Structure formats: structure tokens, C-alpha cells
Amino acid sequence: LVAILGLSLFALSLEARADSTVDSYTDNAGGQQNMRVTKAEGDNRPAIVFVHGGGWATDGGTYGPDFQNRAAKWGYSSVRISYRLMPGGVYEQLQDVMRAVQHVRDNASKYNIDPNRVAIWGNSAGGSLTVRAAASGKSGAAAAVGWSAPTNAFRDLFNSAPGFIDGLFHTRCFGEYLPPFT
Numbered sequence: 001l002v003a004i005l006g007l008s009l010f011a012l013s014l015e016a017r018a019d020s021t022v023d024s025y026t027d028n029a030g031g032q033q034n035m036r037v038t039k040a041e042g043d044n045r046p047a048i049v050f051v052h053g054g055g056w057a058t059d060g061g062t063y064g065p066d067f068q069n070r071a072a073k074w075g076y077s078s079v080r081i082s083y084r085l086m087p088g089g090v091y092e093q094l095q096d097v098m099r100a101v102q103h104v105r106d107n108a109s110k111y112n113i114d115p116n117r118v119a120i121w122g123n124s125a126g127g128s129l130t131v132r133a134a135a136s137g138k139s140g141a142a143a144a145v146g147w148s149a150p151t152n153a154f155r156d157l158f159n160s161a162p163g164f165i166d167g168l169f170h171t172r173c174f175g176e177y178l179p180p181f182t
Helices: 002-013 065-073 090-106 125-136 161-173
Strands: 019-026 032-039 045-051 077-081 113-123 143-147
Touching: 019 090, 032 065, 032 090, 045 065, 045 090, 045 125, 065 077, 077 090, 090 113, 090 125, 113 125, 125 143
Parallel strands: 045 077, 045 113, 113 143
Antiparallel strands: 019 032, 032 077
């Protein structure tokens, strides 16, 4: 049993890794945000821009190299982005995500991807940013996936006292979209 486990672990360590590099894009405030680019084999590949969760305040660590390698095995290049964290506000983070997607599309030839087949995919706070970017109609993404995306903040404002407090935090994303009296 130990020998089989050892051989299995050795075989996993020999598994081919996709080509990954670290690059950056310019966020909405003019700063540089890191992104890890993992390229799938072949030309003009579809791509996924991964947006991490973490409550808008931390990098939750999702979509690491193993996740990106799995996407590459399925033929998708991927870009795991960073964005400015709180206390700046969700609206500013949304603008960063939009800029990251635009950067990926603008540099499609550099990343060997098809600029018309870029999807955005996020979880938790990243999922919320992903669906907000897609709902704007201005993201340039062909598709969006939001896992466990908090999208019900407005409803939470009127659900309960804790929901009201939580909803106030999440409504920081309204920015220019809804006037304060709403």
C-alpha cells in the first residue's frame, strides 16, 4: 500500500504543467496589479479571467496554479488577476476587474488567446465583481460565471437588522449606478 501511494505521488509530480508567467495590468487608479497567466497548448485559445474571492478585503487564495493547470488541460488559457482591496470600495474594484478584462483582450496576441472568447469567472466577492462586470454590458467578456456571488445586498437591507448592516457594506458597489435616495 505504501509503495502504491508513493508511486502515485511520484506520478502526480511528473504531471505536465502548463506554461505560467506573472504579468501585470494597470488598475483604475493607475497602479499595477499582478496577474498570473497560464497558457493552454495551441493557437488562439479561449481564455478565462479568474477573479478571487475574499470578502473584498483579502485575497482568498482561490484559482491557484493547480486550478489554472486544470483549465489548460481542457484547452483554456487563464489569467488569475488581483485587484485593489478594501477600504477603497466595491465600485473601484469593479473598475479594476473591467480594466483587467480589457487588458487581456487588448493583449490577446501576447497571451495567444482569442479576444472574442474571453470569459470571467469569480467566487464569493470575486463572483459578485464578475456578475456586476457582466451585467454592465461593458466588460467585453463573452461569458461570466459567479460562484457563491453575493448579489442580494439590496434585499438584505430590509430583511433583518444583521442583514441591514451586511447590506450597507455590500451597497458600496452602487457608486454611480443608483442615487443615494434609492
